[in-house]
Amino acid sequence: MSKSIVSIVKGTDAEKLVHEALSLLGGVDSLIKPNSIVVIKPNAGHPFPPETSVNTSPAVVSAVIKVLRKAKPKQIILAEASAIGCDTMESLEVSGIRKAAEDAGVDRIIDIKAEKDLISLPIRDARSDLTRVLLPRFLIEADHIVNLPIFKAHVSVIFTCALKNIKGVVQDKVHQQMHLTNLAEALVDLWSVIKPDLSIVDMIRPAEGFGPHATSPVDFGCIVAGKDPAAVDATVCRMVGLDIKKVDYYKPARERGIGNIDEDQIEIRGKRPKEVFKQLWLPYLGGFEQWPEYNIYAENACSSCQSLLAFTMEKLKSLGEYEKNAGISILIGPKKKLPEGVKPGKDLIIIGDCLRKYRGQGPFASGCPSLEPFPLWAIIDRRDHTEMGPDFRDRMAADAKAFDDYLAKILETRKRR
Numbered sequence: 001m002s003k004s005i006v007s008i009v010k011g012t013d014a015e016k017l018v019h020e021a022l023s024l025l026g027g028v029d030s031l032i033k034p035n036s037i038v039v040i041k042p043n044a045g046h047p048f049p050p051e052t053s054v055n056t057s058p059a060v061v062s063a064v065i066k067v068l069r070k071a072k073p074k075q076i077i078l079a080e081a082s083a084i085g086c087d088t089m090e091s092l093e094v095s096g097i098r099k100a101a102e103d104a105g106v107d108r109i110i111d112i113k114a115e116k117d118l119i120s121l122p123i124r125d126a127r128s129d130l131t132r133v134l135l136p137r138f139l140i141e142a143d144h145i146v147n148l149p150i151f152k153a154h155v156s157v158i159f160t161c162a163l164k165n166i167k168g169v170v171q172d173k174v175h176q177q178m179h180l181t182n183l184a185e186a187l188v189d190l191w192s193v194i195k196p197d198l199s200i201v202d203m204i205r206p207a208e209g210f211g212p213h214a215t216s217p218v219d220f221g222c223i224v225a226g227k228d229p230a231a232v233d234a235t236v237c238r239m240v241g242l243d244i245k246k247v248d249y250y251k252p253a254r255e256r257g258i259g260n261i262d263e264d265q266i267e268i269r270g271k272r273p274k275e276v277f278k279q280l281w282l283p284y285l286g287g288f289e290q291w292p293e294y295n296i297y298a299e300n301a302c303s304s305c306q307s308l309l310a311f312t313m314e315k316l317k318s319l320g321e322y323e324k325n326a327g328i329s330i331l332i333g334p335k336k337k338l339p340e341g342v343k344p345g346k347d348l349i350i351i352g353d354c355l356r357k358y359r360g361q362g363p364f365a366s367g368c369p370s371l372e373p374f375p376l377w378a379i380i381d382r383r384d385h386t387e388m389g390p391d392f393r394d395r396m397a398a399d400a401k402a403f404d405d406y407l408a409k410i411l412e413t414r415k416r417r
Helices: 014-023 058-069 088-094 097-103 137-141 162-169 172-179 183-191 229-240 250-256 283-290 303-318 353-358 373-381 392-416
Strands: 004-010 037-042 075-080 108-111 118-122 132-136 144-148 150-154 158-160 198-210 214-217 222-226 266-270 295-297 329-331 348-351
Touching (some): 004 014, 037 137, 058 097, 058 144, 097 108, 132 137, 162 183, 162 198, 229 266, 303 392, 348 373
Parallel strands (some): 075 108, 150 198
Antiparallel strands (some): 150 158
């Protein structure tokens, strides 16, 4: 396999950065054909505002549309399918992406979840249980797909960037199927049938911490771009101090021939990774083993429930409730039967509608995924939480303040090191 080219640029102006990053790859005219249909796929998985860095920056979305327009495409479409349980258009609205795209002159905005014209594609030599996938016709027939992720910490795969961002082209049913099998292998299986031409990573304010929800944005000031998503992701890992050996999907990506990972197989243009290096805090590297005082059964759980539970464990600490509840068992993800040795009772916490059949055998937190405080309160109160009571907002606000104070202390300690 020939060397992959990845560009790294640093600065403050998003449009200048995107233009420079693509110039180092040969220029936008060499990447996008005139009179073509281009689909750009940002990360807009959750309804969080721009300052949280949960989603791709509106400034970067706007910059990409303006720079791509210089190649004179026939049409630029922005498309996304938000996370399971989230509304795509709400996520695009709250994140500021919708307005930024419209102001930049995007031709269409499409909610992939709402698409009815779908094509079933077989996945040959599937590594996971995902053997077929339904994809919208407009996406398959597009001349170009431009992948536009933001780098952020993520509970289910340590981080999300170019490779994982493509999961947002499927609807909830397929999305869920991917989480009920080996997610890393399912990701590369999906890449075998839908391959963006270009990935442009928003590294202007990436997010460390307890992503994808409780993010801690970091001023990094970079754009990273390339045609090879594996090379792009591996390069970003080197920029933030993440050992690629700890990333599950690089091995199946290499086996699939998706791209290059090794440094000697990647040609860096622009800044070198060591020139822009900044160690980011990725607390999920230890998985659920970080909370050994609890018995957590997470097999088959989707990333939404995994991240919610990880967040919950840290919130228990922030509220002084972690040691008080040590020793309990927590179930997330669909289960055909209760795990061996797990006994019903108040010390068995059941989270998510996929486990509703076990309601009554322990405190239950409803939802798919559960509302953010329900698992936390089910653990603390040892009772079901299925509806928003009259004190819902006040209690959430008090919990949030405690967690913000807790997180601020962690970040301050990290700064002193």
